Amino acid sequence: MVIINPAPAALSPDDLSLFYTTDDLLSGSPILVFYGPTATSTQATHSRIQAHVFSPAGLQHFARLIISPTATFYSAVTCLPREEQGDEICRGLAFSLYKYFAELPINVKNTWEKQCNSLGNLPSAPKLFTESHAAMLASRMVRVQNVPEIINDVRQSLAEQALSWLDLDVVLPAGAIQKLDNPRESSLFDESEDDILQERYGQYAPIVKLFGDAAFLPTSKLRRAPSKPTALNKTQSFSRKQKENLRREMCELLDTEESFVSKIYDLIHSVAADFRQKAKSKGSGSSSPSEQALKGLFPPSLDKILEVNLGFMEAIRKILEETENDAIQDIESANDSIYVAPLRGQKDVQDVTGAFTIAKELVEWFPKFADCYTDYIQAHSDFSQFLKVFMKETGSSFSKRVHETGEQRLMSMLIEPVQRLPRYNLYIDNIVKQLPVRHPALKPFLKARDIISEICSRDSPSSQQMKVIERLRKLVFSWPPNFQPQGRLITAVDVVELPPPYHPELHGPGSTSGILLLFADFLVLLHKPSGSNVTARSIISDVDNAKGAESSSGPSGLIFHQHIKLSDVLLSEYSCGKIVQLISPTTSASQGERPRSRDCSINNIGIRIFYLSGSYEGKAHRWIEEVVKARVEGRFSESERESHKWEVRSISGELGLFSALFESSEGQNVEGRREPAKIRVVVDPAKTSKEIKVGEEGVEAVVSISILNADFYLLEITGLNDYGTRDCLTGFEFLPVLTKRYSPPARSCLSRYTAKQCVATHSVAY
Numbered sequence: 001m002v003i004i005n006p007a008p009a010a011l012s013p014d015d016l017s018l019f020y021t022t023d024d025l026l027s028g029s030p031i032l033v034f035y036g037p038t039a040t041s042t043q044a045t046h047s048r049i050q051a052h053v054f055s056p057a058g059l060q061h062f063a064r065l066i067i068s069p070t071a072t073f074y075s076a077v078t079c080l081p082r083e084e085q086g087d088e089i090c091r092g093l094a095f096s097l098y099k100y101f102a103e104l105p106i107n108v109k110n111t112w113e114k115q116c117n118s119l120g121n122l123p124s125a126p127k128l129f130t131e132s133h134a135a136m137l138a139s140r141m142v143r144v145q146n147v148p149e150i151i152n153d154v155r156q157s158l159a160e161q162a163l164s165w166l167d168l169d170v171v172l173p174a175g176a177i178q179k180l181d182n183p184r185e186s187s188l189f190d191e192s193e194d195d196i197l198q199e200r201y202g203q204y205a206p207i208v209k210l211f212g213d214a215a216f217l218p219t220s221k222l223r224r225a226p227s228k229p230t231a232l233n234k235t236q237s238f239s240r241k242q243k244e245n246l247r248r249e250m251c252e253l254l255d256t257e258e259s260f261v262s263k264i265y266d267l268i269h270s271v272a273a274d275f276r277q278k279a280k281s282k283g284s285g286s287s288s289p290s291e292q293a294l295k296g297l298f299p300p301s302l303d304k305i306l307e308v309n310l311g312f313m314e315a316i317r318k319i320l321e322e323t324e325n326d327a328i329q330d331i332e333s334a335n336d337s338i339y340v341a342p343l344r345g346q347k348d349v350q351d352v353t354g355a356f357t358i359a360k361e362l363v364e365w366f367p368k369f370a371d372c373y374t375d376y377i378q379a380h381s382d383f384s385q386f387l388k389v390f391m392k393e394t395g396s397s398f399s400k401r402v403h404e405t406g407e408q409r410l411m412s413m414l415i416e417p418v419q420r421l422p423r424y425n426l427y428i429d430n431i432v433k434q435l436p437v438r439h440p441a442l443k444p445f446l447k448a449r450d451i452i453s454e455i456c457s458r459d460s461p462s463s464q465q466m467k468v469i470e471r472l473r474k475l476v477f478s479w480p481p482n483f484q485p486q487g488r489l490i491t492a493v494d495v496v497e498l499p500p501p502y503h504p505e506l507h508g509p510g511s512t513s514g515i516l517l518l519f520a521d522f523l524v525l526l527h528k529p530s531g532s533n534v535t536a537r538s539i540i541s542d543v544d545n546a547k548g549a550e551s552s553s554g555p556s557g558l559i560f561h562q563h564i565k566l567s568d569v570l571l572s573e574y575s576c577g578k579i580v581q582l583i584s585p586t587t588s589a590s591q592g593e594r595p596r597s598r599d600c601s602i603n604n605i606g607i608r609i610f611y612l613s614g615s616y617e618g619k620a621h622r623w624i625e626e627v628v629k630a631r632v633e634g635r636f637s638e639s640e641r642e643s644h645k646w647e648v649r650s651i652s653g654e655l656g657l658f659s660a661l662f663e664s665s666e667g668q669n670v671e672g673r674r675e676p677a678k679i680r681v682v683v684d685p686a687k688t689s690k691e692i693k694v695g696e697e698g699v700e701a702v703v704s705i706s707i708l709n710a711d712f713y714l715l716e717i718t719g720l721n722d723y724g725t726r727d728c729l730t731g732f733e734f735l736p737v738l739t740k741r742y743s744p745p746a747r748s749c750l751s752r753y754t755a756k757q758c759v760a761t762h763s764v765a766y
Helices: 072-078 087-100 107-112 130-138 147-157 181-191 194-209 239-280 300-322 324-332 355-380 383-390 397-405 407-414 416-432 444-454 461-475 536-544 548-549 620-635 733-751 756-762
Strands: 002-005 016-022 028-035 048-055 058-066 140-146 162-163 167-174 489-498 512-519 523-529 560-565 570-574 579-585 605-613 646-651 654-661 679-683 702-705 712-719 724-729
Touching: 002 300, 016 087, 016 130, 016 147, 028 087, 028 147, 048 087, 058 087, 072 087, 072 130, 072 756, 087 130, 107 407, 130 733, 167 194, 194 702, 239 324, 239 355, 239 407, 239 416, 300 324, 300 355, 300 724, 355 416, 383 407, 397 407, 407 416, 461 536, 489 536, 489 620, 512 536, 512 620, 570 620, 579 620, 620 654, 712 733, 724 733
Parallel strands: 167 654, 167 679, 679 702
Antiparallel strands: 002 162, 016 028, 016 140, 028 048, 048 058, 162 570, 489 512, 489 605, 512 523, 523 560, 570 579, 579 605, 646 654, 702 712, 712 724
16 A cells, blocks of 8 residues: 555654644634744754644644744744734744745645635735734634643544555557457467457557456446356366266266256146146135236246256257267277367367267357246246235135145245256366366357356346345435435445544544445445444345345334445545545535536535444455445446456555556547546557546546557656656556655645645644
């Protein structure tokens, strides 16, 4: 992680006195000055002092000040009332305050001025940040006695802050990303990762590699990373034992398929047929479910599953019967020799084991499973509810038939198709680990495996999202009726919001327990009432578990407090990863207002400090990593993330980077794409059309990478407050230099929020 706000210098309560006042010209802002002799003298004199000024604009250290009539800032002393000009301490306070004001950045002064009240406009009021202003404050300052406590509070409120993860947008020139036929197959058998990278990105492959390895983000088409077989045979040996195991695994696939088809046949013809017939002929006064209602429990997709699997079973059986004799002879004559792979493009390869033919059959049949299994899996989630409704009339003939069949047995039979689908991947894994590398059956087996994985992960994203939000409405009190996050719910964390000056006292006065819900597009803050035992884990469990949500007796006691667009959130960590600082707009749609746009103004910026507990306790870096990934996911539509012209890469180090790579849009808006990342990387800017600049749409830094030759790159960074760097470096130096160069603009960016942060710490003076 990188340090974005260093810890303040040590302050000695034995050597320093503390003076305090509030500034009526700047909305009652607190001003504190730690005053004492310099480290080289035993007492404060009229000429040599140290002063440490703390205000809403930050803490500034002046370790050695020489107060002399010829000094630049002595004019503040001459502005003091005559009776106070002879006071050495008052002279030192005025001098140090004027120096403090004079060295404030322009943007900080402007921010502070915007917060001033009407008193600052009075004709008698001194001009802000002048020597008269400093003298007025110095003459009003009073001594504070509890210096050690105040020092502790100031250091805690301005503790060292770090950042461990950052999300980037990496923009490549238009046409830079090429589509590959099947990168997974190439990586396993024909080409190295570098070859695939070169084929996809061409001359920009070395730059893409600088951003780490390809990472994974879920989509509605595939909600988890495809689970690859972990026991692939990496050798070319094909022993007798391997051939025996291969044949046994393929026969087991057929045996289990026959058993499954038999169970589904029994379910349809022995159980469902009876229920359907009774429903079809039921009288008008019967309380049993109608024929149409019964489709909720025995959907038409169940009959389609039997039809498809029956055909699949016969196809597999035919192949195994036809290859049985050749397979046995091959096993008996096996001598544990090295397998010789067929030449590339060779046709009519002899398949004595039957593995290649079986694999092709799986690839042909598995797509036919998609619609019927998807419909059935989606319908199955409501089976228990349908059965509960149908069984309410205990005296109905339907209830009696269920009792005769056995409710547990019925539900066990109905879940068979749901459990069957993922088992195909287990059989495929057992088969492919017996095959030697470069065996022609490997590719179709893995392709079939991906087909099953994709079917297993199918779900309607809109309907799933509606279910999640509906469950949250039931669990959380005062959830806004018009608040509907479009991104998926990713995770949740237990937090305790700490009051100024942010000591990690979880049960101290002013601390508030709550839960943060992380969506791909929003961060939601829930308040937890005193004594509540609801946790982030239980909320996620209730949301994921449809049955648990339906059986919930009522709200969980959680209270909706605020929602914030994730693109507006800036997080940092301190206190050894126990605490996170959240900087975000103070107004939100939850309060009936919406920020006009993402810009670099801090007029509506607020700071909140949270102590993480539960599964994320002491793991602020992991929480920030989740937020960074969510921000990337929420920035792009699913259609764009699923296209070949988009990729996400991740690299860990002193500063972990999670980067979205895509082509330049040539100045046009891309449908579904949201606010850009705060840090934007432009590759080969000479070939990129007009792009977003610093200060536009919330972009705080633009990084340009140009190729100088095969070994060197030109790295240029422009940021806020006229920040800029230019480095010629190698690929090995890229990440360390980028991390080092990023720290100053990050601190510059955060300095814009210092005023708000220090206002929150004004309680330290009381």
